[in-house]
Amino acid sequence: MTATTAGDPGDVRGDLAADAIVIGAGVIGASVALELARSGRSVLVVDRGPAPGAGSTSSSSAIVRFSYSTLDGVLTAWEAAPAWEHWEDFLGVRDPDGMCRFIRTGMLLFDTPEFTFDRITDLWDEVGIEYELLDAAGIAAWFPHFDVGRYFPPKPVDDPAFAGDPHGTVNAIHEATGGFVDDPMLAARNLACAARHHGARFRFHAEVVGVEIEHGRVAGVRLAGGEVLRAPIVVNVAGPHSSHLNALAGVDAEMTIHPRPLRQEVFAAPAPPGMSLEDGAPVVSDLDIGQYFRPQVGGTVLVGGTEPECDALEWVDDPDHFDEHTTVEKFETTMYRLARRIPEFGVPHRPMGLAALYDVADDWVPIYDASSLPGWYMACGTSGNQFKNAPIAGRFMRAIIDAVESGHDHDLFPVQFVGERTGRTIDLGAFSRRRAPSATSGTVMG
Ligand SMILES: Cc1cc2nc3c(=O)[nH]c(=O)nc-3n(C[C@H](O)[C@H](O)[C@H](O)COP(=O)(O)OP(=O)(O)OC[C@H]3O[C@@H](n4cnc5c(N)ncnc54)[C@H](O)[C@@H]3O)c2cc1C
Numbered sequence: 001m002t003a004t005t006a007g008d009p010g011d012v013r014g015d016l017a018a019d020a021i022v023i024g025a026g027v028i029g030a031s032v033a034l035e036l037a038r039s040g041r042s043v044l045v046v047d048r049g050p051a052p053g054a055g056s057t058s059s060s061s062a063i064v065r066f067s068y069s070t071l072d073g074v075l076t077a078w079e080a081a082p083a084w085e086h087w088e089d090f091l092g093v094r095d096p097d098g099m100c101r102f103i104r105t106g107m108l109l110f111d112t113p114e115f116t117f118d119r120i121t122d123l124w125d126e127v128g129i130e131y132e133l134l135d136a137a138g139i140a141a142w143f144p145h146f147d148v149g150r151y152f153p154p155k156p157v158d159d160p161a162f163a164g165d166p167h168g169t170v171n172a173i174h175e176a177t178g179g180f181v182d183d184p185m186l187a188a189r190n191l192a193c194a195a196r197h198h199g200a201r202f203r204f205h206a207e208v209v210g211v212e213i214e215h216g217r218v219a220g221v222r223l224a225g226g227e228v229l230r231a232p233i234v235v236n237v238a239g240p241h242s243s244h245l246n247a248l249a250g251v252d253a254e255m256t257i258h259p260r261p262l263r264q265e266v267f268a269a270p271a272p273p274g275m276s277l278e279d280g281a282p283v284v285s286d287l288d289i290g291q292y293f294r295p296q297v298g299g300t301v302l303v304g305g306t307e308p309e310c311d312a313l314e315w316v317d318d319p320d321h322f323d324e325h326t327t328v329e330k331f332e333t334t335m336y337r338l339a340r341r342i343p344e345f346g347v348p349h350r351p352m353g354l355a356a357l358y359d360v361a362d363d364w365v366p367i368y369d370a371s372s373l374p375g376w377y378m379a380c381g382t383s384g385n386q387f388k389n390a391p392i393a394g395r396f397m398r399a400i401i402d403a404v405e406s407g408h409d410h411d412l413f414p415v416q417f418v419g420e421r422t423g424r425t426i427d428l429g430a431f432s433r434r435r436a437p438s439a440t441s442g443t444v445m446g
Contacts (some may be wrong), residue, residue, distance in 0.1 A: 018044035018201075020233040020401075021221055023208050023245060025049070027184060027387055028055040028236035028379050031394030032189035034091075036235075037198035039398055040244065044229060045192070045200060046221065048207035053188025056239045057387065059303050059356030060184040061266060063283050063294060064388040065107045066129055066175060067120050069440035072430035074123045076389050076396075079419035079426070083391035084181060089173045090391060091194040099407035100186040105295065107178035107284040108134075112152045112169045115287050117173055119440070127422060128173065136169035145274035147343050154290030154308035157336045170288050178283055182297050184387060193388070208238075211249045213374070218249070218375035233405070235377045235397060240319040240357035242380030251371040251378075259367065260379035262360045263314035263322050264308070265330040266304040268296070272338070272345035275301050285445065300352075303334050307443040319357055326353045358384035363437035364446055368396045368428060370404045370411075377401055378433065385446040392419075396428055406432040 019041035022033045029045060030052050049055055064084055068078045083090035085101035111117055117133065124131055136148040149166025155222045156162065181187050192202060210222030212230070220230035240261040246252045275281040276299055283294040290308030293301050305311060311333075316322045331351040339345045352433045361367055361381030366389075368379050379397050388392060396417060403415045414429025429435065 013207060016221040017230045018042045019231060020044070020235065021046060021229055022235045022237055023047075023221065024055065024237035024239055025052040025188065025192060025204070026237065026239050027053055027057045027060070027064070027188040027320075028382060028391040028393050029235075030188045030195060030234050031390045032237055032379055033200045033394075034191050034198065035394035035398040036401070037195050037200040039402065041233075043195065043200040044231065045195070045202045046206040046208060046223070046229065047202070047204050051189070052192035052202070053185035056357055056359065057188050058185040059266065059354050060387045061292070061294065061304055062181040062184040062187070062387050063178070063292065064180060065178040065285065066124065067107070067109055067285060068123075068385075068446045069119060070125065070365070070430065070438055071123055072426050073441070074127055074129070075419060075422065075424055075426050075445050076392055078127055080389045080392040081177065082421055084388070087190065091190055093194050093197045095193040097189060097193070098186060099190055100181050100183045102179055102181055103277065103297070104177060104179040105277070105280070106174060106176045107172045108282045109175070109285045109286065110288045111172070112287045117171070119222060120173060124175075127424070129375055132174045134174055134348055136171065139170070139172050142174075143274055145272065145342055145344055147341055150285065150288060151340055152288045154288075154310055154337065156310055157333050159310075162336070170354045172317065174282070180283060180294055180296070181387070187390070187432060191443060208245065208248075212358040213373065216374065218373055232375050233377065233401060234375060235379060235401075237379045239380070239382070240316075240359045242359055242378065244319070246371070246378060246380070246405045249371070249373050249376045251373045251376055254372045257362050257367060257381065257433055257435060257437065259359045259361050259387060261316040261319045261357040262384075263316050263355060264304065264358055264384065265326050265334070265355050266302060267324065267326070267331060267334050267351060268300045268302055269335065269338070269348050269352065270346070271299050271301045272342040275342065286341055287445075289340055291334065291337050293338060303338055305334065306445060314356070316357060318338050322355070322357065324355050326351050326355055358382075358444070360384065364441045364443060365438045366431055367392060367433045368400065368431040369433045371433065383446060384444040396431070400428060400433040
């Protein structure tokens, strides 16, 4: 075996076999690698990019919140949160390159006529998540810079109704323990560091272009250039490229839920009054104007969309070819919508932002599952809402892989995962590739 340090420390060339290959070193892939390595398997991670987290993870808004529409979704995020709070304990190592930080800001979620709080509070009551309900006066007292008007439904800025008067006022739920991770790419790097600590090896600039199948079972992957890496277990964690990889493996036909890349734009802007970290600003999910926004280190806010009906979804056929530049139209829409909620916001003249891809499942719920090809697993369809769940997604995949490799039929009898925080059971069948689409999830909120 010959080790080199090309690209990223720990790169390995020449060792062509492992117990498990993980395709993709994003935050989810690195977590899967960590948990499989912790299980005693030899793990080889291959990524076509230059470093951990350099794919869609690097663009993540990295918000940690618990406002999912299903019990399993809420439980998953709630179970993952302590890992971010106690990151070094969770990893079991301190990364010499630095550690990402969880910044607890709390979260504020506005209601809409369609999105009433009982959908969330019923689930939070069941899980034991504490919250406070605020009416308009309560919001105004706590966040005096917010306009508490109800503007729903969100509109394009060139709609004459966009500048219309509010009709009524919004209400909010405040949850005190949400927040965000300050550096999503570093989070993936930290997970990769911990995985290496348990013996996982990483190869960058290594693109999987074929799947090796022998006797009806996965036997490894083929890289661009022809090299074959052998393993009886391969996990597809290729983010927006996951559907392409599933097609290469020939496993997509029997799936009822499919992942698809969706283009997104996210902008940064100087923090409006009351929205800096120093002000104690929360993460805000504002479905009333179709946006989320949060403070970030350095005195800016990050602003993204929540897929309001009036905004066309930009599905992408080929994740290698999409417009990576932000658009004036999206910039203006994003900024003017934020200015509705915070009237003192000085809309910047120049865009500062990014365009990136979500890997969206049909119902915006991730897929953590095995497949019709023995040995081929997938952690994909993360739908713009799974960064926060990365620490537990690795554990889900380990539980599924351990069970299926021991002969368990996860399709018929879904693996049940018991969370350490609550002692509650999470039905991993909720993340099946063959599930009926969730009736309650349909946007990035999950
Ligand atoms: C703009 C944006 C904002 C978001 N905001 C939030 C948020 O606030 N909160 C939240 O919880 N989630 C959020 N998400 C979602 C979250 O960031 C993603 O779910 C998560 O980062 C996905 O990680 P991943 O490891 O699955 O994929 P990726 O990070 O995309 O990693 C996939 C890797 O696979 C590699 N790869 C692809 N094809 C191949 C191949 N053929 N061979 C080898 N390697 C390959 C790529 O190079 C890449 O490194 C957001 C996502 C985006 C894009």
